[in-house]
Amino acid sequence: MAVPFISEVKRTHTCGQLTATNVGEEVVLFGWVHNRRDHGGAVFIDLRDRDGLTQVVFEPDHAEAHGLAGSLRLEFCIGVRGKVVSRGKNVNPKMKTGEIEIKATDLTIFNRSEPTPFPIEDSIDTSEEKRLAHRYLDLRRAPLQKSLMTRSKMHSLTRAYMVDHGFLDLETPFMGKYTPGGARNFLVPSRMNAGKFYALAESPQLYKQLFMVAGFDRYFQIVKCFRDEDLRVDRQPEFTQIDVEMSFVSQDDIFTIIEGLIKKLWGEVLGIDVPTPFARMDFYESMAKYGNDKPDLRFGLEHTVLTDLIREHGDAGGVPMMFEAVQNKGIVKAMVVPAEKAMSRAESDKLEEFAKQAGAKGLARAKVAEGGEWTQSPLSKTITPALRAAINQAVGAKTGDLILFQFGKESLVHTVMANLRVHVAKKLGLIPEYGSGGQWKFLWVVNPPLFEHDEDSNTWVAAHHAFTRPHDEDVPFLLSDPGRVKCHRYDVVLNGFEIGGGSIRLHDPKVQAEVFKALGIGEEEAQTKFGFLLDALKFGAPPHGGIALGMDRLAFLLTGAESLRDVIPFPKTKTGTDLMTGAPGDVDDKQLRELHVRPVPPPQK
Template identity: 85%
Template sequence: MAVPFISEVKRTHTCGQLTKEQVGQEVVLFGWVQNRRDHGGAVFIDLRDREGLTQVVFEPDAKEAHELAGQLRLEFCIGVRGKVISRGKNVNPKMKTGEIEVKADALTIFNRSEPTPFLIEDSIETAEDKRLAHRYLDLRRKPLQQSLMTRSKMNALTRAYMVENGFLELETPFMGKYTPGGARNFLVPSRLNPGKFYALAESPQLYKQLFMVAGFDRYFQIVKCFRDEDLRLDRQPEFTQIDVEMSFVTQDDIFTIIEGLIQKLWKEVLGVDVPTPFMRMNFDESMAKYGNDKPDLRFGLEHIVLTDLIREHGEGGGVPLIWEAVQHKGIVKAMVIPADKALSRAESDKLEEFAKQAGARGLARAKVGEGGEWTQSPLAKTISPALRQAINQACNAKTGDLLLFQFGRESLVHTVMANLRVHVAKKLGLIPEYGSGGNWRFLWVVNPPLFEYDEESKTWAAAHHAFTRPHDGDVEYLLTDPGRVKCHRYDVVLNGFEIGGGSIRLHDPKVQAEVFKALGIEEEEARMKFGFLLDALKYGAPPHGGIALGMDRLVMLLTSAESLRDVIPFPKTKTGTDLMTSAPGDVDERQLKEIHVRSVPPPTQQK
């Protein structure tokens, strides 16, 4: 007689729950067959659900269940009833349930499984494309399930923390008006408004500011955002952020709230006590020492800026290329690889190949010999002894150290040296290839420039967005020296990843007008692009500011995942496609006509 599983016989435990405390109890488990072993009479399986594994044995005395167990194969979805018994001396220390097994007296097969395209195992070498095409199977694997379970816990912890601190969870539209920003938007045609388009929100920025104008005081949202950008390790076209805005605050008030949230997440998820307040570093210092505004502080290898030193020695101290770079308003940087981390000549040559891949023309090198002489370097032939000695002293270089140099356009030098620093650190084993290695180094990067200069258009652009508040003492330079203006913008950084960023907003219409002028935006253009927000700011807008934390990156770092795709349930590939559903896909002409859109093939497909 068939046992009425589910309808009457309900699950009593998960497959990761049973211990010796339950020995003698009758239990009901549901799950999938992880593996099967026939020991010449008794049939053993490991039954899996999201919580773990339990060994189940089917012995001949339970005739009906034993016969049906002979049909079991990997990934069959089944239900089992039986008694928990001790495994005695055959304990499996690798399993949470390794002290017990379930002696089954009833079995049902809910659904059979065809052979899967790859084995459902913790560690597999199957190509990612195949796993993404069968993502529902990939998600059965323990590492991915644990990452998503961690993500769920983080969502719950975040909501609880924010509510405890007086924040309201409020929703903002996904579809809004296109406004110029730092990223390309996805556009959605409007069927009811022919020729008009919505833009999928790249962030709730303007809406959350309107919440402050409306008097809600403290807002948060765990929100999906969209950016039509080229993808990489830590970027997806749709992503999730913890969005926060507060009224009547300084940036220190925002830092306190965010540090408390991070502290709670690390404690509850990992059991790690994160010390607060976080270290703070000026943007200029970060660029000088590390080449970017998201430095990894788990190791040294700091950069040394030598530009002024080169100027002091006149005409590059005998090195024309360096002098040329300085004369063209470039910079000169060095980095020291200590003698105790010595690289072979072949390994040093490979560093030059890496620098070229990062955009450099080459990588100047010099090994410090006895008495400070340089060897293994073409620079040694022409550099003046005085400049060589000054560089050794500035770099605190010792015998056996390797000096790496980069000079030229400032932005390129920073980028190459920043990438080289991390590459060398991984090569020397100072940090793991991915993951934290148990070392969590948080910091705030503060006081960046309000504007950045666009070499192509020869104009100033907002480095973040046009509504960031400049430092009060720099307002006088908005129209006369925009590059000098610093602002109340900040990024929270962890181990080389920017995990959040925000700013104190501009709520003063007069200063806002000057910022627009500095950007070359006339009043009419400003009203066309941002009119609704500018109007709102006129009606008693409070001082306010906020931040957005990247939830995907937080989960990636907390779980030591290799990429964002490992912590997003159904991610896109590097080309923005979903291999499982074949999205994006074609639509027929009727659908296009309804939304008043015509599909034009790219030039390569046109005859």
């Protein structure tokens, strides 16, 4: 007679739960056949669920179960009832349940499985494309299950922490009005409003500010956001962030809350006590030393800006290309690869190839010999002894060190040198290819510029968004010298990744009007683009500010994953497609007519 599994016989334990303390108990387990071994009489399987593995043995004395076990194959979904027995001297230390096994008395097959397109194992060589096409199978693998269970725990811890600190978990719309600035939006055509479109929110920014105007004081949300941007290792078209906004606060108040949350996550998930408060670094210092505003502080290899030094020595210094770059309002930077991490001539040649891939025209370099002389460099033929000595002193170069130079347009030099710094660090084994390497270097990058200059249009644009509060002492320069205006914006950085960013908001209508003028936005245009928020700010809006932390990136870093896709259940590929479902897909003409949309074919190449 068949045992009524599920309807009457319920699961008693998971497959990672049983230990020697359970010996003698009758248990019921459900799961998937992870492997199978037929020893000529007894049939052994490892039964798997999200919690682990348990060995089950089917012996001839229970004929019905033993007979059915003979038909078991990998990934069959089954239920088992039996008694827990000790494995004696045959303990498997690699399994949490390695001290015991189940002597099965009853077996049912819930569902059979065809041979899977790749093995359900921890480490496999299968291409990512095939795994993403069968993501539901890929997610059976223990590493991915562990990552998603970690992520689930992060969500739970975050909600508990925020509620404990007086925050309300409030929702905002996914579909709203398109507002310019920031990332490109996904657009959703409106069937009921012909020719009009919703924009999928790239963040709840405007709505959460309205919550502050409404008096809710402390808001948070773990929310899905959307950006129609080119993808990379740490970016997806839809992503999740921990969104926070607070009223009546300073920048320091926000830092304290966020540092406490991160401390809780790292403590509860990894058992690591993260020191607080985090270090802080001025934006301009970060750019000068590291070439970007998200520096990886797990290693040195800091940059040295030589622009003033080259200017002082002028054309007589013997490096005309560097001097010409300075005259053209560019910069000169150097980085030292220490002698104890010596690179061969062939290895240093490959660095130039890397620099060119990052956009550079080349990579000047010099090996420091005895007495400070330079070798392996065309610069050594023309540079004056005075300038060479000055550069050696400025960068702290010693005998055997390799100096790498980059000069030209400021933004390009920063980008090339930032990428080169990380590339060299990985080559020298200073940091692993991915993962933390056991180091967690948190940092706040503060006081960035409010505006950036757009060379194409020769206008000033908001570096973050138009509602960021400038430093009080810089307000007089909003119209006369926008480039010198710093603001209360901040990013929290970990190991070279920006894991969150935010700002203190503008709530003063007069200053807001001046910011719009600096951006070339008139009153009418401002009302058209941001009218509903500007109107709200007129009605006693409190001082407020906030931040958004990237949940995907936090999970990516906490789990040491190789790719952001490993911590997202159903991710998109680098081209924004879902290989499993085939999204984005075609729709028929009837649907398009209902939406008042006509597709335009891409241009012929």
